Amino acid sequence: MKKVLIIGATSAIAEHCGRIWATRGDELYLVARNEVHLQTIAADYEVRGASSVAINCVNLNELDRHVDLLESAENAMNGVDVVLIAYGTLSNQKECELSVEETLAEIQTNALSTISLLTLIANRFEAKKSGTICVMSSVAGDRGRASNYVYGSAKAMVTAFTSGLRQRLHKSNVTVVTIKPGFVDTPMTSEFKKGFLWVKPYVVAASIVQAINKNRAEIYVPSFWWLIMLCVKLTPSIVFKKMKM
Amino acid sequence: MTTTISGWGNYPRQESQCTTPPNAALLRSTVIQEGSFIARGMGRSYGDSASANKVLGTTCCNHFIYFDEHTGKLTAESGITLREILTVIVPKGWFLPVTPGTSYVTLGGAIASDVHGKNHHIAGTFGQHVTALNLVLGTGEFLTASKHENADLFYATCGGMGLTGIIISATIQLIPIRSSFINQKTIKADCIEAACEAFIENNNTTYSVAWIDCLAKGRNLGRSVLMLGEHAKEGGLEIELKEPIAIPFNVPSALLNSMTMKTFNTIYWHKATDKPHNAVPLMPYFYPLDAIGNWNRIYGKAGFLQFQCVLPKSDGVANMRKLLTEVSNSGEGSFLAVLKQFGKANDNLLSFPTEGYTLALDFKLNASTIQTVKSLEAMVVSMGGRIYLTKDAVMQETTFKATYLNWEKFEAVREKYGAIGKFSSAQSKRLGLA
Numbered sequence: 001m002k003k004v005l006i007i008g009a010t011s012a013i014a015e016h017c018g019r020i021w022a023t024r025g026d027e028l029y030l031v032a033r034n035e036v037h038l039q040t041i042a043a044d045y046e047v048r049g050a051s052s053v054a055i056n057c058v059n060l061n062e063l064d065r066h067v068d069l070l071e072s073a074e075n076a077m078n079g080v081d082v083v084l085i086a087y088g089t090l091s092n093q094k095e096c097e098l099s100v101e102e103t104l105a106e107i108q109t110n111a112l113s114t115i116s117l118l119t120l121i122a123n124r125f126e127a128k129k130s131g132t133i134c135v136m137s138s139v140a141g142d143r144g145r146a147s148n149y150v151y152g153s154a155k156a157m158v159t160a161f162t163s164g165l166r167q168r169l170h171k172s173n174v175t176v177v178t179i180k181p182g183f184v185d186t187p188m189t190s191e192f193k194k195g196f197l198w199v200k201p202y203v204v205a206a207s208i209v210q211a212i213n214k215n216r217a218e219i220y221v222p223s224f225w226w227l228i229m230l231c232v233k234l235t236p237s238i239v240f241k242k243m244k245m
Numbered sequence: 246m247t248t249t250i251s252g253w254g255n256y257p258r259q260e261s262q263c264t265t266p267p268n269a270a271l272l273r274s275t276v277i278q279e280g281s282f283i284a285r286g287m288g289r290s291y292g293d294s295a296s297a298n299k300v301l302g303t304t305c306c307n308h309f310i311y312f313d314e315h316t317g318k319l320t321a322e323s324g325i326t327l328r329e330i331l332t333v334i335v336p337k338g339w340f341l342p343v344t345p346g347t348s349y350v351t352l353g354g355a356i357a358s359d360v361h362g363k364n365h366h367i368a369g370t371f372g373q374h375v376t377a378l379n380l381v382l383g384t385g386e387f388l389t390a391s392k393h394e395n396a397d398l399f400y401a402t403c404g405g406m407g408l409t410g411i412i413i414s415a416t417i418q419l420i421p422i423r424s425s426f427i428n429q430k431t432i433k434a435d436c437i438e439a440a441c442e443a444f445i446e447n448n449n450t451t452y453s454v455a456w457i458d459c460l461a462k463g464r465n466l467g468r469s470v471l472m473l474g475e476h477a478k479e480g481g482l483e484i485e486l487k488e489p490i491a492i493p494f495n496v497p498s499a500l501l502n503s504m505t506m507k508t509f510n511t512i513y514w515h516k517a518t519d520k521p522h523n524a525v526p527l528m529p530y531f532y533p534l535d536a537i538g539n540w541n542r543i544y545g546k547a548g549f550l551q552f553q554c555v556l557p558k559s560d561g562v563a564n565m566r567k568l569l570t571e572v573s574n575s576g577e578g579s580f581l582a583v584l585k586q587f588g589k590a591n592d593n594l595l596s597f598p599t600e601g602y603t604l605a606l607d608f609k610l611n612a613s614t615i616q617t618v619k620s621l622e623a624m625v626v627s628m629g630g631r632i633y634l635t636k637d638a639v640m641q642e643t644t645f646k647a648t649y650l651n652w653e654k655f656e657a658v659r660e661k662y663g664a665i666g667k668f669s670s671a672q673s674k675r676l677g678l679a
Binding site: 036048193 | 267322332
């Protein structure tokens, strides 16, 4: 039985990870903005078999609440074994291009607030010499593309940050798992036309839970995105800059 | 976003604006917008009952709300699948009071179709085990309906094909089990009369259904393999859910012709033997086709029509023989044909089952199929039977209104609760409902 803290617990992918943990009988502490939605999920986890579920309503852009949040989670479950950081917004690229504020707000939500949390969690886990930190990054962070480079650059920061954190915490027996999902059919992406590359959130969730169980470092889900992103990264800039993606 | 949707039969298809709100509150705010909607869960009804210009997906509203392990009362949101419910309740010693032949349907869909199972003669339909349901009405109002509260709405909603409102959540009474195994008994019946006789003889058995060879003719007409079942008392409560084997593409339609189907049916009939008892796990017993994802693709790109009718008990056997003669003469029947005895009808206004015999078959779609189904429809009407709305894609308005005698009461309830003009499907329009 693990003690799992889910930050961004109402995101579709996080919710499905939580269902797997609840079925396994874990203790869960859920953090998100929307209280009604959190209560719905908490009741669901209890029926599925979670040994305890607590919720905490926080706007994660309020950085000064992060310490308090982590302490409450530790107190509620008497420690934390696994943290999943899964919140984010899918930026409207066009609006960001026209507004500095919009761009910085997206980077604040998708990168800076995550980095604040990661710094605090890393120090706590380093001190107790155990724990797993799993962070949702994105394939979008592998190379900036015209269609979503604001979101992509925020995720690139998360990927680079967790890569360094992984090296630093390795000797302290703390695992850092970076997840790079491809196209996932969630409410966040409801406006997109879905093709054969799209997967359901419960498929991604199963891969994430498995990656955490196996102490993996950085994974693409589904795994074929590794090959797609390799091609994207290897495309010479002289060609890449002319492409529409 | 506009997409092409269809029922499980892949016919008819239509362009539709589909939204799947992430929670009940957002579902409500969509309902009160301009236009008329139909709720859609897993899209497993066969025809066009969950198709419309505007479709509201319920699959994100798929949370458990409360489960009392001592009394077996379960409350959940309507978009949850029966399959997911089973993963939670079976290990705790509970089972669905009524289950259709697939676990990939939502709770809301099971209620809206008032589905029946192999135990209809004993347990009735799914709706009879619903103790309460919560709906969003056309006005945007949330309302609870049960046999005691807003009862008219309750009896219209169970079996009401989603036309009274959007079911948000429901409470059902489960049945206790001591094992996740079923003791199965197989009986061969060499003609339709023997099959119906066997149903009557085994009236006290909890589960009974027959596979029927609808292509056999003459003295073999209606030869069947009856599968009877009782919940076992031993074997543990584990439940094993396997991911289905996918059929990744539509099977070229030439592969499924009267020759291959006749061969399949003949082999199936001769392979079956009378077996006194064998214990089988729940999942393959109740949901054999769930092992294959997208089995509807075996009928090719054109899709198929499913036809399920019920014929009244009096003259039921003789009428069934007439109907089967028509089917076998058409040469179009399929290998997935099912015969079952129904128990008494219930009080739900549009619920399908009535006392008698029900026959369900698939017809691969080709130029003559619709004509075949229409002539069967006419026979059913003249025999005093009716056709299951959940399977229907072609029934005429006159047939519907002549066989679902409560349709005017149903419309009155819809009027009273603000459903008219707010909830409609391609099917409800075809059948002349407002």
